[in-house]
Amino acid sequence: MASEIDTARSGSLTSNGSAPDPPEHRKVALITGITGQDGSYLTEFLLEKGYDVYGLIRRSSNFNTQRINHIYIDPHNAHKARMKLHYADLSDASSLRRWLDTIAPNEVYNLAAQSHVAVSFEIPDYTADVVATGSLRLLEAVRSHIAATGRTDIKYYQAGSSEMFGATPPPQSETTPFHPRSPYAVSKCAAHWYTVNYREAYGLFACNGILFNHESPRRGESFVTRKITRAVGRIKEGLQSKLFLGNLQASRDWGFAGDYVEAMWMMLQQEKPDDYVVATEESHTVEEFLEVSFGYVGLNWRDHVVIDKRYLRPSEVDNLKGDASKAKKVLGWKPKVGFQQLVKMMVDEDVELAKREKVLVDAGYMDSQQQP
Numbered sequence: 001m002a003s004e005i006d007t008a009r010s011g012s013l014t015s016n017g018s019a020p021d022p023p024e025h026r027k028v029a030l031i032t033g034i035t036g037q038d039g040s041y042l043t044e045f046l047l048e049k050g051y052d053v054y055g056l057i058r059r060s061s062n063f064n065t066q067r068i069n070h071i072y073i074d075p076h077n078a079h080k081a082r083m084k085l086h087y088a089d090l091s092d093a094s095s096l097r098r099w100l101d102t103i104a105p106n107e108v109y110n111l112a113a114q115s116h117v118a119v120s121f122e123i124p125d126y127t128a129d130v131v132a133t134g135s136l137r138l139l140e141a142v143r144s145h146i147a148a149t150g151r152t153d154i155k156y157y158q159a160g161s162s163e164m165f166g167a168t169p170p171p172q173s174e175t176t177p178f179h180p181r182s183p184y185a186v187s188k189c190a191a192h193w194y195t196v197n198y199r200e201a202y203g204l205f206a207c208n209g210i211l212f213n214h215e216s217p218r219r220g221e222s223f224v225t226r227k228i229t230r231a232v233g234r235i236k237e238g239l240q241s242k243l244f245l246g247n248l249q250a251s252r253d254w255g256f257a258g259d260y261v262e263a264m265w266m267m268l269q270q271e272k273p274d275d276y277v278v279a280t281e282e283s284h285t286v287e288e289f290l291e292v293s294f295g296y297v298g299l300n301w302r303d304h305v306v307i308d309k310r311y312l313r314p315s316e317v318d319n320l321k322g323d324a325s326k327a328k329k330v331l332g333w334k335p336k337v338g339f340q341q342l343v344k345m346m347v348d349e350d351v352e353l354a355k356r357e358k359v360l361v362d363a364g365y366m367d368s369q370q371q372p
């Protein structure tokens, strides 16, 4: 990645070796949250499909583009670069409208969020501004862009969340009532209903994907699955011995993020816009995740895990298990990676990562308490 901050950064990906369509024939996608786990998988997926992909990124004093660096191509290489990045922010309506007008996308994927449930209790106001009002700003930018340009061939995807179901018992489907249990979840409910409202009021092609937890080796390290697999790798390599966690009895329907981005795209390829639950239909407790991940490398989690009340939430979501029959029937979508395979994939990558850290620690370049 270039060391200079570009106003436009770009990348390309072709695995089948075929030349991409000429620019005038290529579909154009705009993604908010492109630097996140889902944004990176969706970008890879869309580039493979021959799209030009534009990502909106937030300004930060440090680069936060690690997950898409491998796709990056210097924008000066104009004919090869098919992923481009621009500065914008869901809290800045004018930036959203400006990039919509400039890019004129066919598909808009709103993946950006303050997505950490526990953190949303600490910064509820910011969470609501970005997750709820930010979605409204983007919808309004799309609506006013269509009104001004007459471009009706534009489709909108809203990243919804199983957290919206919250306290409502499983299995949860599109018809299950929402009972959100955090500022994050309440904000996602607002974003969901804004999306439904813009569909009903203005005829916008707008879909809500109600995605259950989806993980990968690119998952942020403060979410429980990655926190666990990072610890497994580091404990295995002798870089740490304890892992501090909160509620081990919470149960989640965990799938692979790479599978879930395909469902997002499929929703926008339908004739009519609609809302879909995306899930594996299996639920496992945090404790089961510990059993499988530590067990996989021959460790006993009970020797390492310490409960720290700091990680308990003021109100918890106990049990999520999706009913994805609509997505299966209408979209023809189904998950490819199961729970055991997902855990192993994450542990394998994090053992490798810990081995690289160990080299740095042994050479005196890093303290074992630090993480690169």
Ligand SMILES: C[C@H]1O[C@H](OP(=O)(O)OP(=O)(O)OC[C@H]2O[C@@H](n3cnc4c(=O)[nH]c(N)nc43)[C@H](O)[C@@H]2O)[C@@H](O)[C@@H](O)C1=O
Residues within 6 Å of the ligand: 115, 116, 117, 118, 160, 161, 162, 163, 211, 212, 213, 214, 222, 223, 224, 225, 227, 244, 245, 246, 247, 248, 250, 251, 252, 286, 311, 312, 313, 316, 317
């Ligand atoms: C679908 C949904 O998925 C995610 O939200 P989440 O389910 O809250 O994910 P998580 O990995 O933070 O927590 C899962 C469970 O694990 C428990 N837990 C125990 N001990 C720790 C712990 O130490 N850290 C964390 N983070 N969780 C812990 C915690 O109390 C909770 O019951 C986000 O992507 C969100 O954006 C989203 O939309």
